[in-house]
Amino acid sequence: MADSERYSDAFESLDIATLPESIRAAIREIEAAAGAVRVLKWNPKNPRFVAVAVDLRVDLPTRGPIGGHDIRRIEPTIILIDTRDYPHDAPEARVDRMSFPADKVPHLNPVVPGQPPWMCLHRGSIDDWFAEHSTRELVERVRGWYRDAACGRLMREGDVFEPTRLQDAKRTMVFSAAAINGVVMRHWATAREAGHGFAFARLGGDGVRHTGWEAGVSISLMPFLMPDPKAEALELARAVNELSADPNEVQRATLAICAWAAPRPVDRYFGRLPSNYGELVSFADELGIPLRAAMTELAAQDGQLLKSIPIALAIARPRPLQGTRSLIEWLCFAVLSDGELADTDLVFSLGHREPLTPAYARTLSAVGKTTRLERPLVVGCGAIGSKVALHLAKAGFVAQRLVDHATLTPHHVVRHGLLGDSLGKPKADGVRDAIIGLYPGQRELGTDATFGSIADVLDDPAKLEDRTLLLDATASSSVQYQLIDAALPKALRVCRIEIAALGQLGLLAYEGDNRNPRLDDLQLHLFDMARTDASISAWLRTHATDQPTFEDIGIGLGCSSATFRIADDVVSHHAAAFSRSLRKLASQDRGHLVIMGEGEDTPTTRTFTIAPVTVLAVEERPEWKVRMAASVVTSTRAHLDVRGHKESGGLLVGYVNLKRKIVYVSHALEPSRDSHGTRAGFTRGVEGYPAAIKEIEARTGGILGYVGEWHTHPEGSTKPSLIDRSALAEIQHRLDAAGVPGVIVIVGPRSITAAMHSMHSVRGRREP
């Protein structure tokens, strides 16, 4: 080959007049940027591609290219224009000089032998780049490519090696390089020489359909190697292939060859890759890879089961490959042969892809390890639960235990994470299968499913003790109370997510350490926010008209009902927000309440840290408890007149759960103007109170109201005095009409006491 021989010497010339004006304009731009051009036919049979040959002037370091590579001041270059797709497809830049050192520089897209080397001009899509740049700038970029090649700076990160660039994403081979590298490294450690092995391979891969070599194909290799083509492995592959005649039903199995060179670093780049079997064998020979020996062994066992033979060849590189920490590069091919192998048999290059693992998914999702999300228990795999479970699984949190008692029916899929192919499956099983399906070939993901209710889980300690987070996505009040009552393992954090107000609100309650604040405390806090928050108030007021019974407050709305109207995108919106909040909260030890507003235009997420509540026993009525918000403790304590010892007091606002015998105190009203305190006692006034209570009742849809009174004992003991008791009796007497107990809370500098009237006459409608 003459030193200055060009690929374009063989091209026929082309009459510019036959080209459309846009192409002629592009050629004029090239001429303006680079000087005289020759316009040629790239392919004599196909007029679509126009090769514009130019001599580009290249700037070199004064003492010549770094590394002594043969890059010259004048580089013949072909700008290849696709007349049909220009300017949407950027012209390709090809090296025209046959003696160009294509194996010495990175950033070349491999081409089949005989084609001019193809420069990679842009890390992203060159078509996207070209959409915003001119042909003239493209020519400048080509000159820059040569200059960068001469300066040794095509790879900016000097300590990594660029793997062979394969533009064709249609054909891939999927296997864990780390797993197979282990075999190669062990072989190198003992023998320090070339070697080979065989891997069980599936054409089409797990879950990937094989649609033919032209359309594209994916081959999956099992992550272990056999030293020789074992008869049992071949028998197994044959048996797999006989399961069905339809390759879409059962992916075809065969043996793949994995062969590697001795551990001597290869620093050449592959600007050209083999396109037929003869070239592939020479390629392997050049690199010192024993492909011939492996092929002979495979043939001796009659091991070519399919038309294609998958082949993966490994070489050592001088530096770790870009994007990995490994020195080993795998070059993947498939030979298509009808039996007797011939040099002319077609060879395809395949891009190597790593199988998806949870760790890889986490890297891709830019998500770190979050201990509490590692083993979640997801109760309720409905619309919200399934979507959140899948979000978490895609972020690598796969070891989920999924619990649901329903199967997927047609109307569910309108807003469910699963699609039509899961109809009829128990929802929990469907979500489990979907998660496993994300990670083909990965064993021990730890995903499991229980077709049952929350009771089935709570009854079985084994289902709870290895869990870190219990995610209640049932929107069921019953489940909520079962969880409140349950004695859960200490390490298990409870979190509840639900959609309310016809999708206008998304609510996430995350319990604090030692289950304080608990789900019910968080719920009360939410209700209390209605005093000041218009959107929550609006929802509670609507809720009150729909559901007049006091005890039946459930926040969430079950999405599984066919009568329920809400769009999938609204559910997805909340599910995404829940999943994001969970990732942030899962490392928190304090309780949290997250409120997502699905406003018309501006969705907002508000996150509140909720301090633990103070739980007070009631001496007179031990079956009762008072749960008092931290803010109430703070606001009442502020009235302790430690110096003057004058008593003070006011009203308590909250909610009484008769069934569970809990008085929730969410808010304390300040002393009224006509209240009067002395060292000896306190007279609670009335001014402003009726209006204030009425306002709170209105704003909370009647959920919150008067539950009792508070006063201070600045001098110390918070034991109720005789006067206190008589006041309490009077309060209870009035409350009897409403059927609720009254409570007084006495706040002292060191203690807080809750008291109820001991001679109770509460006529609770649901008292057991």
Add this chain to the structure above:
Amino acid sequence: MTVTRDATITFFPVGNGDTSLITLADNTNLLIDLNVTQASGDDDEPSCYDVHEHLLRELPRDADDRPHLDVFVVTHPDQDHVRGVETAFYFGPPEKYGKKHKDAGLIIVDELWFAPRIFGAHEDALCDDAEKVRAEAERRIEVFKASKTKVLDAGDRVRIIGFTDNEDLKKLAKIMVAPGTVLDSFNHKHRDDFEFFVHAPFKRDSDDEDGCRNDTSIVLQARFAVGDDKRAALAFFGGDAGCCIWEDIFNRSDDEDLEWDLLLAPHHCSWTFFSETSSEDEEHSDTIMGFLDKRREGAVVVVSSKPIEDDDDNPPHYIAAERYREKVGKDNVYCTADEGTEDKPEPVHFSITANGPVKDRYGGSSEVRSSAARKATITTPKTYGR
């Protein structure tokens, strides 16, 4: 993994004058001379490149968003080497730098270098810009004298390049740098990746009342290190130094201090580099030819001047340019007036590689050009109609 950028040398298109910027890998910037006209420009320089804007864009800023130039080297106080210092630089106590200075885009010169000749008694004829430099030099010297042992602040730092018998200056030994010295500390920071070898001015030139200013120029050999190679690229900057100075340098110096990959043609490609005699007879000094032969393989010459024409101008001198071309090859002589187009001049820009400087495309230039072009378009009235 750290990605360091290559060191660069940028020669700005400023007509017959010098403005050369050395930028090191950590964005330390050394500017050798300045010749900028107001951005609006006079009619003789319709396409002048906005050096001030370029510097404001590229120079690092401190916590108060004030732009800093590490070192400004005044090779000699001629107009075409100090033009525009007042509009580009802040001169005065750094602590007095205020909002109005920032609004005016004034750059703080952390360390100022100059030759002692600027204080020569015969320098009454200094141009206004040079007077400004002299006043600032005097201010900094006073700060130094008052500072005793304290390290001067950025903005007060000062270095005098050369030798002197001047008694006043003799007390300043700590800030004097004698020829023959290697300088590897800039703006109070020691470097491993770059140094200057100081060739001139010599003692006799500095105080010689009869010598012309061009013969008192600072002459520096810049040495760039890449990897283990301390001499990956060698570049000469000699201001307007004339033939006899270069002959002296050649005769006094070791070979390694004379080698070069890049030479900024002295005095804007003037014939005075090649000979003491008139250009008419085209008799060049053989010693100068000897210096040009100290170039390493592939070396380049940069001419900072207006376009080189085949006429009687000097500088740039056509025969002088031809001499350079004969030595390094016609493709290896770059004139700052030829870069870019007439309407959109661009700097001549080199990146430093292990194998010497490579002529490079200035990274931001196309954007700068387009924004400058847009600015020019919208600030120019247009008349439409028939």
